[in-house]
Amino acid sequence: MASNFMITEGNPIIRNHYTADPTVLVHNGSIYLYTGHDDPPAGVDDYHMHDWLCFSSTDLVHWNEHPFPLKATDFSWASGDAYASKVIGYRGRFCWFVSVTHAGGPHKAIGVAVSDNPVGPFRDARGAALITHDMLPPTDNEKANLDPTVLVDDDGAAYMFWGNGQCYFARLTGDLTALEGEIAVVDLPGFSEGAHIHKRDGIYYLAYGYGYPEKVAYATSRKIEGPWEFRGILNEIAGNCATNRPAVVDFRGESYFFYHNGALPGGGSHRRSVCVDRLYYEEDGSLRRVVMTTEGVRGSR
Template structure:
């Protein structure tokens, strides 16, 4: 019987991957779907942490962060993004605010990639009343941070509308007005990164969510839409990607509903190769059961 590689975490439900390399290891942070039996809804109370030096064998670390570690949050550990700056790890999360309508974005910090992480501000970085246009209560979902060549950081996020803003050097406060990014059929799940002079904006496209992407030479745009790069995942309506270059290869992290009793509210993180064309565009990503156990190239 074939032992499939995907999903890469098989003992619990994981979703919404964010991933970094630090030293000679890769650190994977995920959401944690944990609905009780008979409940078919999003129940997410904490985030998970794993690491690997080969992307094949993953070590789990103690739970590094919970939604209620933010005293101003009422719960709900939605999609997140971890970035490292000056050997400090900044974890941007979406949670439900205790006293302000809707979801909010917070940031936690640690001097170790495995945590523990603590609330950096004692208050939300972004709340619904800060947004420049009418929104839904889920507007502040799925933060993603990218840094330009001089180390200036920018935060992207959103649900139905994609927003972005400049961050101060402390990585904990905004340093600009919040602006709207215009890309087709934006649903949620923004993931922004820079590679070889290009900025890439991946995001959930339509619903159920495929992953589309746009490219720009500037973090401020204009963004040129490049199309669908990843189809709707198996047995799952959502799709939040993460991209990593590690030891000469490029990788695409995502989630699906392939584990036993899985689905849109019991998701599992998967990993496949990602390939770039000569002009910097991305070849269509093939989601496989075998994952990276096959040969690259």
């Protein structure tokens, strides 16, 4: 059951919560938006993220909020911290890949939850982390396992990209609940975090947070394994928010770029808000730089 109905013409598109790190999918004529949830106590300017939120729309203006789809401690092996995530539909179910803090550590880990319904409830698919810190090439970065993004390719093979300060890549097994093969390092200039992978007309697009404060840059390849060609800046710094995490989706014949800024009252780097603007492809397959607007898309026609 939807617990809240909102009409928002313009950005940010969600205004009853601070939301961040969008991931989106289209299912049965609706678009489903999954976000992180910034929830620091009053007077605290730091990351406090305990759960993820879910919203759906048929026109990008009228939004339903769906309650309690997933929280970090739904993973028994996690101590908390609901970082950026990725949701995909796959073989009749929905898989939610998340980054959390592993219990007993400061190290981050990646898990996967599943549901038969895009609005949940979701349950841990493994009962253990999918990727832990000790599986990576040697690194002292305790946040290395951040921000998973997943692509199921045309032949059914599935791949994950993720990372903080360094981008990693691995193939997933057929049920998406384990790795198939070794973890590889992807060399991308200025890679910070917040990777997003998608494919269009035979071209793979890997967008990511670039530098700090983060712009969004992207690279392209004709093969999922690379090599990757750096293509430049896709989205500028939001201004009052030091991070960004892109999500790209096609919906009703148009392409859209989801991101976050700090535009709501009281907002900033630790009280972020999800926005959406149009995305355009050039004839050579490159991406036109996204223009962030307060007007937003005003509904998908």
